Amino acid sequence: MPELPEVETMVRGLRPVVEGRKIEKFLRCRCRCKPISASPTFPTISKKVRGCKITAVRRIAKRVVLDLDNDHSMVIEPRMTGLMLLTDPPDTEHLRFEWKLAGRGATKSFWFWDRRGLGTLSLLSSAEIQTKLGPAKLGPDALLMTVNEWGKMCEKTSRPIKVAMMVQKFVAGIGNLYASEILHRAKIHPETPAKSLKKKHTAKLQKFTLEILTEAIRYEGSTLGDGTYRNALNEAGGYQNAHRVYARAGKVCTSCQQTEILRIVQCQRSTFYCPACQPPV
DNA sequence: ATTAATGTTCAGAA
DNA sequence: TTTCTGAACATTAA
Numbered sequence: 001m002p003e004l005p006e007v008e009t010m011v012r013g014l015r016p017v018v019e020g021r022k023i024e025k026f027l028r029c030r031c032r033c034k035p036i037s038a039s040p041t042f043p044t045i046s047k048k049v050r051g052c053k054i055t056a057v058r059r060i061a062k063r064v065v066l067d068l069d070n071d072h073s074m075v076i077e078p079r080m081t082g083l084m085l086l087t088d089p090p091d092t093e094h095l096r097f098e099w100k101l102a103g104r105g106a107t108k109s110f111w112f113w114d115r116r117g118l119g120t121l122s123l124l125s126s127a128e129i130q131t132k133l134g135p136a137k138l139g140p141d142a143l144l145m146t147v148n149e150w151g152k153m154c155e156k157t158s159r160p161i162k163v164a165m166m167v168q169k170f171v172a173g174i175g176n177l178y179a180s181e182i183l184h185r186a187k188i189h190p191e192t193p194a195k196s197l198k199k200k201h202t203a204k205l206q207k208f209t210l211e212i213l214t215e216a217i218r219y220e221g222s223t224l225g226d227g228t229y230r231n232a233l234n235e236a237g238g239y240q241n242a243h244r245v246y247a248r249a250g251k252v253c254t255s256c257q258q259t260e261i262l263r264i265v266q267c268q269r270s271t272f273y274c275p276a277c278q279p280p281v
Numbered sequence: 282a283t284t285a286a287t288g289t290t291c292a293g294a295a
Numbered sequence: 296t297t298t299c300t301g302a303a304c305a306t307t308a309a
Contacts, residue, residue: 003287034305062288079288081306094306116306118288159299168289177287224287226308246287268301270285284309295299 002078004142004173005216005239006229007062010084013232014064015057017086018110022053023068024102029095029111036096036114038121045123049074054101060133061141061172073129075122076112082119086232089113097121115228142173142209150202154194161197162190162271165205174209177222177246180272182208184245184255189278190264190271196281215242222246245272253277 002010026046028035038045052068059065064084066074076084089095089111096119097112112119124132131137140149153170154161164170165179174182183190186204188197197205216222221237223229224247229237244254249263249272259276 006287037304077288079304080286114305116286116304118304118306120289157298163299166288175287222287226286228307229287267299269288286307286309289304291301291303293300293302295297 002082002221002229003062003175003178004059005178005213005219006221006237007059007064007078007173008217009220009231009237010064010078011057011059013086014084014110017108017232018054018057018066018099018101020053020055021101021103021108022051023049023099024107025050025098025100027098027100029098031093031095033094033096033117036112036117036119036121040123042121045074045121048072048123060129061138061168062175063133065129072123072125075124075129075133077120077122078112078114079116079118079120081115081117081228083113083228083230084232085111085113085230085234087234090115090228090230090234110232138168138172139170140172142171143213145171145206145209147199147203147206150205151199154197154202154205156195158193158195160191160266161188161194161205163267164194166267166269171209173213176269176271177224177243178209178212178216180246181244182212184273184278185212187277189280190266190273192281215239245274248272 026049054066056067064076094115101108165174185208216239219239220231222239223236248261253259253274256276264271
């Protein structure tokens with residue numbers, strides 16, 4: 001589920017409550033679902049983080065990173081349905097992990113909740129973060145990517161631009177939903193080979209990626225029809241009301257007010273676009 | 282019963 | 296060798 005804006009919202013929600021406090025205990029919640037994959041194993045992680053202070057909460061691409069005072073970080077990848085919660089969860093049967101915090105008087109907990117259970121947890125040293133989540137594995141963060149970097153990325157692949165935008169090694173943070181939204185705002189057809197895009201196109205990609213993701217963060221992300229995505233206080237996001245194309249197949253385009261939004265499939269994922277506003281190149 | 286769902290990874294094909 | 300596609304992961308809801 002979560003793409004960059006949703007993960008950024010989780011991080012911003014967690015940060016003021018969690019930063020500077022100590023992990024009294026890190027627990028696996030009892031639920032009968034298959035356990036979340038963890039590396040190293042959960043017991044090892046649990047032992048190593050007990051008593052550590054959380055020095056910072058940050059985002060790397062679509063991951064939540066909890067920096068500890070022992071030169072390691074807990075990295076949570078929410079994938080499709082994972083949530084970081086400071087309050088009561090949508091249901092208790094998909095709670096996965098609980099962090100019990102000490103300090104500042106009362107004990108406080110926060111949780112990882114994941115319905116489908118595709119999320120992951122890992123404990124990485126700062127060196128491992130460099131190798132596993134560094135420039136060798138991830139492209140520039142979508143919010144920081146320059147026009148020049150967009151140009152370089154598009155030069156080196158002939159894949160359709162929508163597909164290329166979702167390759168985290170090219171640009172980190174964009175997923176299926178925001179890729180469609182960005183291309184619509186940039187008026188670029190999703191099947192255009194990245195290689196054939198000119199400077200004026202890559203300039204638009206930079207501009208509207210920044211604009212849309214920033215706006216989505218301001219709205220605290222997108223909560224789709226199934227209602228899964230929630231911020232740290234279990235509240236729905238608001239950006240879904242601003243979507244121009246995502247999940248709007250068959251509806252009239254809000255830009256041209258004439259043409260119906262189409263749905264196509266690229267790499268097993270739905271793409272939505274307006275054939276009038278985004279004509280083939 | 283079938284299908285699709287905001288993500289990533291891996292095997293095998295091109 | 297590199298690049299790319301489809302299946303798999305686990306669960307739910309329409």
